[in-house]
Amino acid sequence: xxxxxxxxxxxxxxxxxxxxxxxxxxxxxxxxxxxxxxxxxxxxxxxxxxxxxxxxxxxxxxxxxxxxxxxxxxxxxxxxxxxxxxxxxxxxxxxxxxxxxxxxxxxxxxxxxxxxxxxxxxxxxxxxxxxxxxxxxxxxxxxxxxxxxxxxxxxxxxxxxxxxxxxxxxxxxxxxxxxxxxxxxxxxxxxxxxxxxxxxxxxxxxxxxxxxxxxxxxxxxxxxxxxxxxxxxxxxxxxxxxxxxxxxxxxxxxxxxxxxxxxxxxxxxxxxxxxxxxxxxxxxxxxxxxxxxxxxxxxxxxxxxxxxxxxxxxxxxxxxxxxxxxxxxxxxxxxxxxxxxxxxxxxxxxxxxxxxxxxxxxxxxxxxxxxxxxxxxxxxxxxxxxxxxxxxxxxxxxxxxxxxxxxxxxxxxxxxxxxxxxxxxxxxxxxxxxxxxxxxxxxx
Numbered sequence: 551x552x553x554x555x556x557x558x559x560x561x562x563x564x565x566x567x568x569x570x571x572x573x574x575x576x577x578x579x580x581x582x583x584x585x586x587x588x589x590x591x592x593x594x595x596x597x598x599x600x601x602x603x604x605x606x607x608x609x610x611x612x613x614x615x616x617x618x619x620x621x622x623x624x625x626x627x628x629x630x631x632x633x634x635x636x637x638x639x640x641x642x643x644x645x646x647x648x649x650x651x652x653x654x655x656x657x658x659x660x661x662x663x664x665x666x667x668x669x670x671x672x673x674x675x676x677x678x679x680x681x682x683x684x685x686x687x688x689x690x691x692x693x694x695x696x697x698x699x700x701x702x703x704x705x706x707x708x709x710x711x712x713x714x715x716x717x718x719x720x721x722x723x724x725x726x727x728x729x730x731x732x733x734x735x736x737x738x739x740x741x742x743x744x745x746x747x748x749x750x751x752x753x754x755x756x757x758x759x760x761x762x763x764x765x766x767x768x769x770x771x772x773x774x775x776x777x778x779x780x781x782x783x784x785x786x787x788x789x790x791x792x793x794x795x796x797x798x799x800x801x802x803x804x805x806x807x808x809x810x811x812x813x814x815x816x817x818x819x820x821x822x823x824x825x826x827x828x829x830x831x832x833x834x835x836x837x838x839x840x841x842x843x844x845x846x847x848x849x850x851x852x853x854x855x856x857x858x859x860x861x862x863x864x865x866x867x868x869x870x871x872x873x874x875x876x877x878x879x880x881x882x883x884x885x886x887x888x889x890x891x892x893x894x895x896x897x898x899x900x901x902x903x904x905x906x907x908x909x910x911x912x913x914x915x916x917x918x919x920x921x922x923x924x925x926x927x928x929x930x931x932x933x934x935x936x937x938x939x940x941x942x943x944x945x946x947x948x949x950x951x952x953x954x955x956x957x958x959x960x961x962x963x964x965x966x967x968x969x970x971x972x973x974x975x976x977x978x979x980x981x982x983x984x985x986x987x988x989x990x991x992x993x994x
């Protein structure tokens with residue numbers, strides 16, 4: 551049965567598009583009509599979702615997340631990046647088995663979906679990545695995902711280090727199995743973790759393999775001052791420059807973070823078409839600094855927004871990231887930097903552009919896929935005044951998400967998940983977290 555989202559304020563997130571009242575008609579998983587006449591355009595019975603008092607938005611795009619780390623929430627706090635990786639995250643990831651990895655992914659997806667996330671770009675750990683794709687398949691979200699690739703690196707535990715050929719072969723097997731699965735809802739993204747954990751040969755061959763199959767390339771770059779110094783000591787240059795020389799640049803390349811980018815590197819990224827994902831909360835918590843989003847955008851770089859992982863954030867709430875992105879941009883004294891409309895675009899149309907799917911999602915326009923989020927603006931913390939965009943960016947929270955639709959399928963209705971058992975997911979996550987921590991030999 552088709553769907554009518556009734557009585558809301560439509561926030562289309564198109565360039566220059568203004569909000570307007572009306573309904574949204576969904577047919578065959580796509581947006582057919584929007585506005586006051588949408589109801590009359592229906593051709594048969596429809597299922598109705600009540601959006602009165604709500605903003606109706608394109609689904610939010612999480613352009614950088616680690617579902618494999620959700621189980622580690624609270625296990626790796628108050629550490630700088632390289633210590634965080636070597637003493638906590640890598641040992642914990644090495645201790646994952648398929649059951650704990652599935653529990654971690656499910657827990658993250660409960661939070662993402664209930665917070666309005668409809669599309670995500672996920673980087674996994676080295677092993678058992680089928681478990682993540684199975685979770686993505688079952689919950690109904692739109693996603694790009696790939697196993698982490700690591701064939702070198704100081705402090706990398708044996709359980710994560712892999713040979714070059716094995717890394718490429720395993721990644722390609724996963725690509726063959728999952729890329730374009732579920733009618734194209736799932737896509738594979740090749741994910742060399744970062745330059746300190748990958749040989750030049752692995753990076754070069756990964757670029758060739760990804761481009762042979764039309765897949766995204768996803769890595770971390772220019773994140774933390776300590777990481778920058780280690781890269782310079784090893785390579786004699788910054789990671790973003792070394793990556794570009796090895797072919798990791800262009801519209802199919804997504805760099806998470808970009809905090810340490812110089813203006814010259816921003817201009818080079820813009821010229822190549824390389825995308826950058828801003829992760830404000832994670833960057834603050836790990837002491838990485840603040841990415842200069844206004845400068846990136848002014849240089850012409852497409853910028854998306856991400857929550858990163860629950861081990862370094864510690865939540866996956868894109869409403870928090872929207873607010874942080876907008877406020878941090880103003881920290882230099884310019885209150886006009888990254889206004890609410892531009893901040894929201896990071897999580898909608900620009901996020902979709904970063905992933906190369908803005909022809910499918912990212913804005914509410916007839917013909918696009920029906921990825922829609924309905925946000926209740928009647929709470930005490932969002933009333934009484936303000937435009938819907940400003941209220942969403944500066945005041946709304948994940949708990950205000952009322953309905954979530956992906957490909958025309960209702961995944962959250964009246965704040966309740968329809969494809970996942972939240973209580974069961976949380977209980978299983980608690981059990982598996984104890985097991986994985988014990989296998990890693992770490993204390994809380």
